[in-house]
Amino acid sequence: MSFSPKFAILGSGSIGTYIGAYLVKAGYPVVFVGRERLKQEIQLFGLGISDYRGNSFTLAPSQVRYVTDIKEAKDSNVFLITVKSKDTVDIGKSIRSLFSPEELSKIIVVSFQNGVRNSKELASVLPELNDRNLPGMVPFNVVAKGKGQFHQGTSGELVVQSNEFGNKIHSCLRKSGLPSIVHKNMEGVLWGKLLFNLNNSLNALAGIPLREELSQRTYRKILASMILEGLEILKLSGIQPASAGKMIPWLAPIILKLPDILFFRVASSMVKIDPEARSSMWEDLHHGRKTEISYLNGEIVNLADKIGHKAPINRKIASLIAEAESGSGKSQYDAETLSNLLGIV
Secondary structure, three states, X not given: OOOOOXXXXXXXOHHHHHHHHHHHHXXXXXXXXXXHHHHHHHHHHOEEEEEOOOOEEEEOHHHOEEEOOHHHHOOOOEEEEOOOHHHHHHHHHHHHHHOOHHHHOOOEEEEOOOOOOHHHHHXXXXXXXXHHEEEEEOOOOEEEEEOOEEEEOEOOOEEEEOOHHHHHHHHHHHHOOOOEEEEOOHHHHHHHHHHHHHHHHHHHHHOOOXXXXXXXXXXXXXXXXXXXXXXXXXXXXXXXXXXXXXXXXXXXXXXHOOXXXXXXXXXXOOOOEOOOOOOHHHHHHHOOOOOXXXXXXXXXXXXXXXXOOOOHHHHHHHHHHHHHHHOOOOOOOOHHHHHHHHOOO
């Protein structure tokens, strides 16, 4: 039987809108479900998509079906989930409300979210999906620049669970021009990505673009310490992170600690970062939104608590983000100040 995907992007912010734009450009039916503010922006300006390599394209307002009510996604059969992790269960319940149990067994859901629990949380409210509930991973950063402009600032390939349905989604992504791979061990991939994503909080606290942050060795040493602590806690918890593409968790601390000249030489062959790229957590803090700290550094802290590990570095980072989020603490730290606070030499 032929596969005729009709995509719905649920939580269509920076990542979701960027991915969906490529699918629209390739001719796939796509409905974007998101906030009224972005709906109005796209109705006025359309979509402008660009990336760190200099590629760009535009979609006219008439080419983009952007709605605010998930009920308008009823005709879709592939749902790409890009909401914040805290909203995963609620979006799963919203999908359930659209379909009968028999209809649910025919749709495909892909989680393109931060964190490691989303696919399991979706399974708790959508058990009918079985192996149509696919974990996914987005390694790159997308910045919303306003007036319908979305810019991919870092390199990387989308990753989707390898099975009959994941392979179909992978094929669609590749046909649309999005770099994509499939992987059998998505749990390991998600833990591996989480270790790299610990930099989301560091970048938010640094308050500067990613490339500028990583150009300072003191910030890199902090990130290396965060990842090493995470690796130790994962090992003690019996969890083996997996690499996807050029993202190799156990090599990262070694590379990060290199002197500048060596770091830039090695890192430039692994990841591309343009001057505009910042972390999504920085963006959340900047706009006064709740961050995903509990789904990133917080996951490391939760594991640490279970095994009796103090996790001092990630715990302190998480508390600094919580203070910044509440307005009771600073929102920007220079490298030396932050290093001293964390006790990193």
